[in-house]
Amino acid sequence: MANNEHKYDDIINLKYPFPSNRKRMSIENRAFQFAPFSALNGYTEAIKETARFTNKRIEIADELKEIINIKLQIIKEQIQEKPIVTITYFVKDFKKSGGEYLTLTNIVKKVDENNQTITLENNIKIPMSEIISITSETIKLENNFYE
Secondary structure, three states, X not given: OOXXXXXXXXXXXXXXXXXXXXXXXXXXXXXXXXXXXXXXXXXXXXXXXXXXXXXXXXXXXXXXXXXXXXXXXXHHHOHHHOOEEEEEEEEEOOOOOOEEEEEEEEEEEEEEOOOOEEEEXXXXXXXXXXXXXXXXXXXXXXXXXXX
């Protein structure tokens, strides 16, 4: 074993001969090749989707539906005044059961009774059946008989 102790002394301190015709890989790229990979494509996204919270759709009472219909009629009658309203409505989630409630404030462009939608100035169409609240500071929507 005595001979093996100095076996590589002649080459141990030599400078490494880098190839002159190739550019060295950056430190980031060298680190990237050792980064963990996802063996299951889409697994992380599936976990996030499962953890995402959705709300149940609220069934509103007939009295509240009537109040909302009266408010929609008032908005329709005053559409030329470009009423600014705040509407809270349900948006169904297409990936899982439930959805979310959104609240938007904007000018009402059109109340379409045939298609049962309200179109806002930014062209968002809201189904009347999904509305749970309508308020406005620019027009009087209160009706003392109902509220």
